[in-house]
Amino acid sequence: MLKYLFSKEDDIPQGTAAIFFGVSSIAWFIIGTGLGSFNAAKLAFPDLFHGLYSLQFGHVRQVHVHAVIFGWIAMAFAASMMYITPALGNTKLWSEKLGVWNCMLYNVGLCLALALLWAGVTSGREYSDHIWPIDLYIAFVMVVPWCLNVWMTVINRRTQGIYTTNWFFAGCMFMTVIVFLVGNMPEWLHLTGLNEAYMTWWFAHNILGLLITPVAAAITYYIVPKITGNPLYSHRVGHLHFWSIVVFYSTPAAHHLMSSPLPEWLKSFASVEGVLILVPAVAYVCNILLTMQGRWAMFVENIEIKFTITGVLLAIPLNMQGGFQQTRAINWYIHGTGWIVAHAHLALLGFSTFAEAASVYYGMQVLLRRKLWSASLANFHFWMLLIGFSLYWTSMTISGLIQGAAKIYEVPYVDVVIAEHPYMIVRWLGGTMVFFGNIIWLYNMIMTARAGDPVPVGRQPAEIAYTR
Amino acid sequence: MAFREYRIGCVMFGVALSLSMFITIVLPGIDISSMSSTKIALEKQLTYGWETGFNYYDPFLQGKDKPIKVTLTKDPMSGAAIDKTDAFVFPAGTHFPNGLTHDNILGDDVQKASVEVGKIDQANEEQGGVFLVRATADDVPYIEYATTTKGWTVDATLKAADEQFLAGSGKTMFVREGCWWCHTLLPEQTQDWQSFGRPPLVGDFNGESPTTFGSDRKAPDLLHVGSRNSSREWMVMHFFNPRLVQPHSIMPRYDYLWGSVDANGQPIDLAAWDEAYLAYDNGESINAPVVPLPAADSEARMLIDFIINLK
Numbered sequence: 001m002l003k004y005l006f007s008k009e010d011d012i013p014q015g016t017a018a019i020f021f022g023v024s025s026i027a028w029f030i031i032g033t034g035l036g037s038f039n040a041a042k043l044a045f046p047d048l049f050h051g052l053y054s055l056q057f058g059h060v061r062q063v064h065v066h067a068v069i070f071g072w073i074a075m076a077f078a079a080s081m082m083y084i085t086p087a088l089g090n091t092k093l094w095s096e097k098l099g100v101w102n103c104m105l106y107n108v109g110l111c112l113a114l115a116l117l118w119a120g121v122t123s124g125r126e127y128s129d130h131i132w133p134i135d136l137y138i139a140f141v142m143v144v145p146w147c148l149n150v151w152m153t154v155i156n157r158r159t160q161g162i163y164t165t166n167w168f169f170a171g172c173m174f175m176t177v178i179v180f181l182v183g184n185m186p187e188w189l190h191l192t193g194l195n196e197a198y199m200t201w202w203f204a205h206n207i208l209g210l211l212i213t214p215v216a217a218a219i220t221y222y223i224v225p226k227i228t229g230n231p232l233y234s235h236r237v238g239h240l241h242f243w244s245i246v247v248f249y250s251t252p253a254a255h256h257l258m259s260s261p262l263p264e265w266l267k268s269f270a271s272v273e274g275v276l277i278l279v280p281a282v283a284y285v286c287n288i289l290l291t292m293q294g295r296w297a298m299f300v301e302n303i304e305i306k307f308t309i310t311g312v313l314l315a316i317p318l319n320m321q322g323g324f325q326q327t328r329a330i331n332w333y334i335h336g337t338g339w340i341v342a343h344a345h346l347a348l349l350g351f352s353t354f355a356e357a358a359s360v361y362y363g364m365q366v367l368l369r370r371k372l373w374s375a376s377l378a379n380f381h382f383w384m385l386l387i388g389f390s391l392y393w394t395s396m397t398i399s400g401l402i403q404g405a406a407k408i409y410e411v412p413y414v415d416v417v418i419a420e421h422p423y424m425i426v427r428w429l430g431g432t433m434v435f436f437g438n439i440i441w442l443y444n445m446i447m448t449a450r451a452g453d454p455v456p457v458g459r460q461p462a463e464i465a466y467t468r
Numbered sequence: 469m470a471f472r473e474y475r476i477g478c479v480m481f482g483v484a485l486s487l488s489m490f491i492t493i494v495l496p497g498i499d500i501s502s503m504s505s506t507k508i509a510l511e512k513q514l515t516y517g518w519e520t521g522f523n524y525y526d527p528f529l530q531g532k533d534k535p536i537k538v539t540l541t542k543d544p545m546s547g548a549a550i551d552k553t554d555a556f557v558f559p560a561g562t563h564f565p566n567g568l569t570h571d572n573i574l575g576d577d578v579q580k581a582s583v584e585v586g587k588i589d590q591a592n593e594e595q596g597g598v599f600l601v602r603a604t605a606d607d608v609p610y611i612e613y614a615t616t617t618k619g620w621t622v623d624a625t626l627k628a629a630d631e632q633f634l635a636g637s638g639k640t641m642f643v644r645e646g647c648w649w650c651h652t653l654l655p656e657q658t659q660d661w662q663s664f665g666r667p668p669l670v671g672d673f674n675g676e677s678p679t680t681f682g683s684d685r686k687a688p689d690l691l692h693v694g695s696r697n698s699s700r701e702w703m704v705m706h707f708f709n710p711r712l713v714q715p716h717s718i719m720p721r722y723d724y725l726w727g728s729v730d731a732n733g734q735p736i737d738l739a740a741w742d743e744a745y746l747a748y749d750n751g752e753s754i755n756a757p758v759v760p761l762p763a764a765d766s767e768a769r770m771l772i773d774f775i776i777n778l779k
Contacts, residue, residue, distance in 0.1 A: 043686070046718045047711070050742070053724045058646020120529055120644035124521035124678035131522040162474065171481065182489065186677070190519070192566045192573070193509070193673035194500045197681055202492060246481060250488040254496070259656035260681060261670040263499045269491070332658040336685040403685070410662045413688040418716050 004100045014092050015367035017099025017149075021079035022360045022367075024107055026442050028071025029353075033435040035064040040428035044421065054118075062117050062129045069127075069212070070110055070138075073348065076356035077215050078103070081150050081169050083363045084222050088166050089157025094149050102145040109137050123187055125196070127204035132187040139180050147173040164238040168218030171242065175210040175250075179203060198262060202253040208347065209249040209277075216311070216352040217241070217284050219359045223308045224291050227362070227462050228298055233290035237283050244280040248273055255326035259335050267328075274326040281319035288312045302462055303378045304358040310386060311354030318346045333408065338420070339400025342393045349389050349434065357385070357441075364445055365461035370452030375465060377444040384437025391430030399423035504575025505567065506671040507609040510601045513565035513675040514556035514611065515777065520639040521678045525563055529644035531637025531770050533563055537777065538629035544598075544620050547628075553600065555614065557625050560596040567675035568611070574674060581610035590616045598625045638774025641767050643680060645722065651690045652682035653778075665692035687719065694778045703772045708759045709745065725768040730760035 004012045041048050042057045049055065086093045093099060113134045116122075122129045130138065154162060154170050162170075183203025186196040225232050232238065254262055254270035289312065292298075298305040321343050324330055334340065365372055372378055399420040406416040455461050517534045518525070525533035536557045543550050558564065567573040568588055581604050582588045588611050591597050597615035604610060614620040626632070642648060655664040668691065673679055697703075702713060707725070710717035726736055744757035762768035 042720065043718055046720055050721065056645070057720050058649055061646055061649045120646070121522055121527065122529070122643065124643040124648070124680055126683055167474075175485065178485070178489075182493065190566065190677065192675045192677040193679065194503070194670065195497060196677055197673065197679040198496060198500065199493075200678075243480075243484070246484045247488065250485065251492050253492055256683070257681070259658060259667070260654055261657070261668055261672070263496065263670070266496050266499070332656070335656060336652060336683060338684075338686075341684055407656075408659045410659075413663070414714060414716050417687075417718055424718075 004097070005104065007097070009095060009097050012096040012100065014086075014096065015083055016096050017093060017103055018079045018082035018363055019367050020100060020103040021075050021082060021106075022364050023445070024103060025072050025075035025079055025356075025360060026438065026445060028067055028075060028110070030435065030438045030442060032064055032067035032072050033431065033438055035060055035067060037428065037431040037435045039064055040424070040431045044424040044428050059118055059120055062122065062126075063114050065127070066114060066117060066129065067110075068348065070113070073212055073352055073356060075103075075106065076360050077211075077219075078106070078146055079363060080215075080219050080222075080356065080359040081146070081173075083367055084219070084359070085150050085153045085166055085169055088163045088222065089153055089159055091153065091156055091158050094152035094156060098145055099149055102142070102149070105145075106142045109134070109142050113138070125186065125200040127207065128184055128187070128200060132184065135180070135184045135187060139177065143173075143177060143180065147177060163221075164232065164235060164242070165218045165222040168214055168221070168242060171246070172211055172215050172218070175246075176207070179206040179210055183207065194260075194262065197260065198254065198257065201256040205253040205256055206250055210245070212352050213249070213347065214242075214245050216355040217315075219355050220288055220308050220312055223304055223355075223358050223362060224288055227302060227304055227460070228292065228295040230291050230293065230295055233287050233293075237287045241280045241283040241287065244276070244283065248276040248279060252277065252326065255331070258326065258328060258331045271327050271331075275323050278319060278323040281315065281323070285312055285315055285319070302465065303372070303375060303382065304362045304462065306379075306382055307354045307358035307361065310382075311351050311358070314346060314350035314354065318343070318351050321346065333404040334400055337400035337403035337407070338396040338423075339404065342396035342400060345389070345396070346393055349385075350393070354385070357381075362461070364448065365452075365455065368449055368452065369455045370448050371455055371461050371464055372444070373447035373452045374444055377440055381437045381441045381444065384433050384440070388430045388433030388437060391426050391433070393430075395423040395426035395430065399427075500670075501572070502575075503671045503674065505573070505578045505609065505674040506669055507601060507603065508668070508672045509674040509676065510567065510574070510578070510609055510611055511554070511556075512672070513567045514599050514601065515633075516565065516636045516639050516676065517558075518563040518565055519677050520636065520643050526640065529640050531634070531640045531767065533561075534634070534636030534640065535559075535562055536626065537633040537635050538625060539631045540625070540628055541630055542628055543618075544624040544628035545618070555620070555625055555629075556599040556601075557622055557629075558593075558596040558599065559622050560594060562593065562596055564591070564593055565675045566677070574611075575671070577608045578610055581608050582612075586610045586612040587616045588613045596622050598622060633773040633777050634770040635774045635777040637767075637770040638772070638777070639680075641725070641771040642774055643678065645725070645771070647690075647771075648680040648682040649684065650682070650686040650719070651688065652685045653679070653689070653691045654681040655689050655691055660689060664689035665695065690775065690778055692779060694776045698776055700772065700776060703775060704762065704768075705759050707768055707772060711749075712756055712759070722768065722771070725766065725771060726760060726762050727766045727768075729763055731763050732761070733763075734760070736760050 004016055039061055082093055082099050113130050117129055121131055123131055150169050150173050154166050186199050252270040252274035254266045255274045258267055299309050325334055402419050403416055515537050538555050538557055540553045540555055571579055591613045598620040600612040600614050602610055602612050655667045657667045705712045707722045709721050710719040723738055730736055741757050747753045748756045
């Protein structure tokens, strides 16, 4: 990698930036899920690692969140954009050199940011925990160069139109920059009180709704048609998806604070808009599943489609929960319980992660021109993720319902802790399975780079997945 | 520009996003900013100071640059007995909360009373001073700058204090140690009244930063915990090892906040304590080891002060 930092642009092979981002994302996925598993252990057995004062729960909890969001998910997005955007524009990435520098400075910045969070140097605001100097670094060193590469590649495309995936990429990166700069206003301007609390959740809602969900969806818009060979079912439905994301997904931020003393009109407005999120959600899921027509065998046979479609299927319960759990009728019961934790993991570890894993699997094979080293290990990874996630989601949903019941019947809190204990153990088990699955994935990817069969020119890796 | 054929789309995109941000940021911002402070908001600002997350004056969240809350039963200057009063002492150089430095935070009536009756416009950070929270005859709460109105100085007030709470520094500990990942500070409006007390009102937060509502409640709400349990002895045991007072607790131990010496200047040996505790936990000894009292300047003391002060 260091070699390419000071090479001439023309000497850097195409796809270098995407490969670096891809490998980094897998490494951060292992770190992030490892920390998650460690934290879950503490919630089941608080004295298990007693004496390791440097890894106190309150210090590591946010490191887990930011390692998976900024490390795994965002870097997997960057990897995907750096190879999908040029592929769909029939051109090369605007600047591989910028991409390589971007990746290196991204990793350096993330290490620094997580080290500070670990030390407890925090803004005290969930999801925008980073202190404002780090926010500046993230915005202008990590995100803006990435945006520049994506936008310039789209502008310099050699195709007439822009495919769905690329306008999602370009639009979402624009919205991410805006959300990041506006959402951290409490820190730039020292806003206080309810304004600050509300802006915290405005940021958290929009960074998930305008970056993570739509970009994951955009990736599946590429992967499914590309691998199955079917054209996208409907571009018009794709339009509906995009525009309803911009209009409906950017507005319900207040539904995260339904039981706080925010103005009632704001909570009601947010709640209605929150249900309208079902518009892009249904449009998207239908569009992808209908694109699969006649190719459903690939759901079983092909590892990338298996990951992608599992992610899309997980988007169905995700959106049904998301649309309705924030209405007043349901929110009063499950607010602040493990149900929400399960929902957050359904979005990030379910829907989003499965889509990105497919994209990283596919991208690495295409860019390295190597067939996956072991399809069995990839399948093993898939099942470790899916079973681990399912255990996690089920146990947290149940524990959330227990908490909700205890909340309304005013049960002494310690009885809730006792009742949740078995589910905390299952949660730990599920998270640990995901962690070990990811170690297998990294091994498989390293072996693919070193010893994978070369893919002949003109062939797709998926086509020769089962040939020896 | 190769976006030429997408001109209408780009304009629509800009319009949609701007409209969305106008409705979800500008309008709520105007509405929320028009809310007047309650007495609680004034007390919170004067207890926690300028900022309890990362800031210039306390970049590593060590609890620096914070006011001290004291309770008085006699007038610091004359020594005459007075009704029990909370005073907020800002040693010279301590930074003021937003409500004292900006005239649009407290709300119109509160701001007016604080300036006209409370004389807060005569306070400055270089010289510090002592503040009180009062209410007018019309029940409008306001801040009084007692250094001007009563002549109370920082040193005399600290000396006359019955009790001192380092609750501002303690809130910094609450943020740094991640207590708010499990403990909320937000009883919910619909169902928490019996267990956790009155939900906060819209004016309870003016000038507070960060608010640390918390989102994922894995432990009891703490907004009014000092009213339910004000035993400092219980808190000391609970923070040192929560299993001493609640065998089923999953809270981490915060024994490391005690620092190296206890209140009597004796060194604290955590390893030896753990060994004795393990023997007790295994049934080999009858009594749990004694929990050392936190030193007056320890981080544990700050955190306990913050918790007990949550009434």
